[in-house]
Amino acid sequence: MSLLRNTVSALALALAVTAGSPQAKAEAWDIAKAAEPYKGTELHVIFLDRPGYRAIIKLLPEFEKATGIKINYEIVPYENTREKEVLNFNSQGDLSIALVDLVWIGEFAENGWIQPIDKFAGDASITDPNLNLKGFFPLLLDAFGTWGGVTYGLPFDNYSGLLFYNKCMLKDAGFDKPPQTWDELMNVYAPKLTNPEKKQYGYALQSLRGETQSADSFMRFLWPFGGSLLDKSFHSNLMSKESQEGLANRQKLMKDMPPGIVSWDHAEAVNGLAQGQVAMITEWSAFYPTLTDPKTSKIGDCLGVAPEPAGPAGRLPALGGFSLAVASQAPEAEQKAAWIFIQWATSEAIAKSYVEAGGVSGRMAVYDDPQVKATYTFVEPMVASWQKGVPEFRPRFPAWPAISEIIAEFGSKMMLGQLSVEEGSKEIGTRMETILQKEGYYDGKKKLLQ
Template identity: 80%
Template structure:
C-alpha cells in the first residue's frame, strides 16, 4: 500500500506539471527544462555491454538538446558496485548511480540515492509524458523500488532466454527447441554433444563472482521448486527441491565445454556464436552480439525461445539495472541527472534505443510491428516479464556478501571439490552468519521488502 500511495503522489504531481505547462513547453520540455542547466556536467558508470553502447550512440542528441555534458566511465561489472560504494562513502564525483536490482536495498537504506518523488514534484524538470505506468510493472518494482518508494527508472533490462543454433538442432533431428530442462538433459544435449569435434549441447556461464552466484547457481533453484532462503530467511538449500536443481546442474556439465567454470558471459555467448555449443541460457541484452556478423557466425541459424521449464514451471532469470540520482550531487547536478535519466528511459527514444542494441523497459515499444518482426527475442522476453521472479536474486542489502559465499562454494561444487549437499551446508552456515550479523534475526531489520 505504501508503494501505491507514493506512486499516486507522483501521478498527481505529474498531472499538475502537465496542466501548468504551455503547449510550447510540452513540445520541447527537455530543451526548456535544461536551459538553466546548460554547461552542467554529470557523471556515471556504464558497463561494456550492448545497452550502454546503445545509449552512448544516442548521447550526442541529448547533449545537443540540453547543453548538459554526460561524463561516463566504462567499468567491468565485477568492479562496479565496489567502485560506486567507494565513491559514495568518500563523497566523490558520481551524480548518477547505476543500480543492479540486488543493490537497490543497500543503496536506498544508506541514503546514497534520492527518491524520484524529490524530482517529479517539480514541474520545471519533469517530462509531462514520463508515464511510470508505461514501464513493465515487474521491472519498475524489482529494479527501481525499495520499501514502497521508487528511486530509479529501469534502464538496462534483462530476461533469461534460451538462445540456440536452429541449424545444429535441425541437423540433430529437432524441429523445435526444448520445452523443459528434462528434455535438455535427456533428449537434446546428448545428441548435440560430440567432444571429439569440440561441439557441446549446452554452455552455462559460471565464472566465480556474480556470474556464478546469479547466472549459474540461482538459475537452477527456482525452476526445480527450490530457493536460497525460506520464509524465515533461513537457508533452504538442503530442501529436496533445491538439491534436485543443484544436482541437475552438476549432471548437465557432461554436455558442456571443458573449463565451463571459467566462462563469463562473453565466453558463453562466443561459444554459441562460433558454433561450439548448440544452446545457452543468457540475458536478452546479448541478442545484438549474437546477430552482429562481426562477432557471430550464426546468421539465420540464431533462434530464441523462453528458458526451459523445470518441475516447478517456467521461472526464468530476471536481471537488470535502474538509473538513480546520487544524493551527493549538487542541486544543479541532480536536476541535470534527472533530465538525463528521464530521457534515457523514455518512450520517446525507446525505439531508437532498441535499434541501437539496447533493451528498453517500456511496454509500448514492443507493440511496434517493426520491432516485433525484426527482433526474435521480443516475444519470449515480454512473456517472461509477465510472470518472472522478482526475487530471483535477493534484493536486500546483505546480498553482496552472500553472493561472494555462493560464488565460492558454487564454484567448488562444479569443480567437484565438494558435493552439492556439502556445498549447500557451507553456504547455508555462512549465509545465516551474515544475516545474523546484519540484524535479520533479532528484529532490527525487516525480513521482507
C-alpha cells in the first residue's frame, strides 16, 4: 500500500469516515465536527528541519482540508528554537503551539507559557474520545510532557539514542556484530576501523558547541559509566570517579573520530556514516529515515542498527524528544484549535502513517504492527530503550538552559585539549553551582526533577 493510501486511510479513521473498520474503536472522533467552530483559525508553530517534522508536514494537507484549521509553521535550527520561543512568549507573540524539548518543560511550565491539558481534556466537544494517554510510552509522556505531576504536552518527535553502524565496514575489519559495550567500541572496534590516510574513522560523536555538545556529547558519557551531572543535593558530581571515567573515555575516543568533530552537529555525524566516512555513530532514532533514503545516503543495505553500547553501569541510552503544548498567550479559540491539532498529530489513528512518512511516534500500539516491525529495523532497539531509559539523562529543571551553555563552552574546550578533563569538570561544577545557588536549589525550596 502506498504512503498516500496509508495516510488517507489513517486520516479517514481519525475523521470517523471508517467507523465500521475493524481498526476503529467503539466511538470514532468526528474531528470535522469538533473543528467546525474554529474553521478559518490559523495556528503558528515552530518545527525543526528533521525527519519527524517533515513527516507531519506531509500529512498536514489532509488535516487542514478536514478541519479548515490552517497550520503556519516556521522551520528553525534546533540551536535557535528555545531562544526564539522564549522571546515570542515574553513579547506575547503569535505562537499558538509550543514545541517543548525534554529539558525545557520545567522552564516553560513554571513561567506559565503553556497550558495544562486538563484545561481542554474535560471538554468533550474538542477532545478525541480515544485520546488514550495510557497509549503513550509512560516514559515519554512523563519526561516530555509532564512537570510537577501535571501534564502539559503530548509526546511528538521522540528519540532514543541508538548505535547506527556500517555492517560492511565492520565485516571488512573482521567483526560479525556491533560492539556490545563502550569498552569494546573504544578499545577494539574504533581503532581497527580508523584509517586517517583513507579519511575513514571508527566513530563520530556529534559535538557542536551548544546543546549538541552539552546534551548529545557530554551527557552521553556520564550515565553509562555510573556518573551524573549532579548529586542528590544538587551539587556537581563531575569529580566523582565514575563521571571522570566517562569523560576521560570520551577524550580517548578523539583519536578515532574525524578531525573537527567539535564542529559536527547531527547532520554532519549522520552524513559521515551515510557517505562511508565513519563506521559507527550514536545518534537519535529519528535519523533512521535519512540513513535509509538513497537520495541522502550511500550506505544502503550496509546499515545496521543496535542499542547504544553498555557501560559499567549498564545499558543507559540517551533519551530525547519533544512534546506539543498549547501556548497560554494564544486567544481562547486559538487554544482550542491548537488542542485539536495536537491530539491529531500525536494520535494512534495516524501513528502508522506518521512512521511511514519518516516520523517516530510515541504511541506503543504502532510498534506492535508486524509490518512496522518488519520494515523499520530501528524499532526493536528503540522500544527496548523506552522500556527502561533514563528520564533524567538531562536535568529537566528550569536552570538547565544556563547550565547547558556552561557545559557547551567548557565541554568543547576539554575535547579540543584546551583544558584537561579534570580542569574542565571543575570549571563546569563551580559555575553550575553558582547558578543553582542563585536560583534557590540549596535552600530546599526547589526540586531537581519533577
